[in-house]
Amino acid sequence: MTDQSKLTAQSAGTCPLCGKANGCAGAAGRSHAECWCMNEIFPQEILKQVPKEHLGKACICKECLEAYKRNGG
Ligand SMILES: [Zn+2]
Numbered sequence: 164m165t166d167q168s169k170l171t172a173q174s175a176g177t178c179p180l181c182g183k184a185n186g187c188a189g190a191a192g193r194s195h196a197e198c199w200c201m202n203e204i205f206p207q208e209i210l211k212q213v214p215k216e217h218l219g220k221a222c223i224c225k226e227c228l229e230a231y232k233r234n235g236g
Pocket residue numbers: 178179180181182183223224225226227228
């Protein structure tokens with residue numbers, strides 16, 4: 164259980180789906196308004212795959228979003 168908060172803290176810059184860097188501006192210390200994810204639409208279905216504790220904290224990476232769209236999103 165204690166591992167979970169650690170995971171959440173280190174995961175702001177990590178994609179919750181693949182575990183790679185998500186390139187989020189917020190995680191890099193910049194304004195989240197500058198983040199590429201602000202200009203993207205994240206379908207509800209892909210957000211459902213994000214563990215609840217990461218939802219709204221860590222961005223899904225572009226790779227996962229593109230892969231989802233390619234696979235019939
Ligand atoms: Zn990813």
